[in-house]
Amino acid sequence: MRLDSSAARLALEVRDPDLLLTRFYTFNTHTHNLAQLPLPEAKAWWQGLEDAEFGNLYLHGYGNRQLGQHKGISAYKAADQSKLWEVAEMAFYGTMSGGILAYNPDRPELPLQLINPQTGAPTGSTCSQQEAAEAVAQYSRERFQDCLYPVLYRQGEAYFAQVQAFLEEQLQVQAVLALEYAETEAHLVISFYTSEESGKLKNELAVFDLDGKLHQKMEIASQLNGFGSDTFFIFNHKLYFILNKDILQVFQLLA
Known part of the structure; x- marks a missing residue:
């Protein structure tokens, strides 16, 4: 894309x-x-x-x-x-x-x-x-001045631990391996992975306001063998991502 x-x-x-x-x-x-x-x-x-x-x-x-x-x-x-x-x-x-x-x-x-x-x-x-x-x-x-791509943080890096702790506090989930983070003037958007019982990974996307209130959370992929990058981007206040590898979804980010 x-x-x-x-x-x-x-x-x-x-x-x-x-x-x-x-x-x-x-x-x-x-x-x-x-x-x-x-x-x-x-x-x-x-x-x-x-x-x-x-x-x-x-x-x-x-x-x-x-x-x-x-x-x-x-x-x-x-x-x-x-x-x-x-x-x-x-x-x-x-x-x-x-x-x-x-x-x-x-x-x-x-x-x-x-x-x-x-x-x-x-x-x-x-x-x-x-x-x-x-x-x-x-x-x-x-x-790309009007486009925002997330930053990838891998497990073991300091920022990964900070965002992992935030997700655990807000959503009671344990993020593993890697996550992607983007911050706008009004929102925090995080793509993260959790372990499934099968041993594979589930990729979820969460949108928070700057006070930490959850506005949207969705599963965008499951049964993954590893993590990816650029799982979403933001353009002209709209959030773009691929759902289940074959559906393009767009969400309006309201201030």
């Missing part, structure tokens, strides 16, 4: 490893309209979601399928799911304010190229890997 904050859209990749099927969707966070990209099923399995920005979805192909090497970039317009362009020989590196940074996977020592995000044409600008990393990091701070 990738967020295009400039267009207020989500891009989603859904994979079924048993059937070797992959589907890509674009979700309008204003209208709640979900649309699927019209890709051939045989080809879609060998593509993956890189990013979403500038009103587009950017997918990668594979150069070496055994090693999982990314090669090829395809761009689709989110508004109507039409294909904009494809660059077969380059690989996606990241997004900066001027467009898409790409590199040659067969000659990774060469400078990275800046690509026009709407046409796929090189702009003529190049940069080193260090310059590319700095540009992508800077733009990431700008594009």
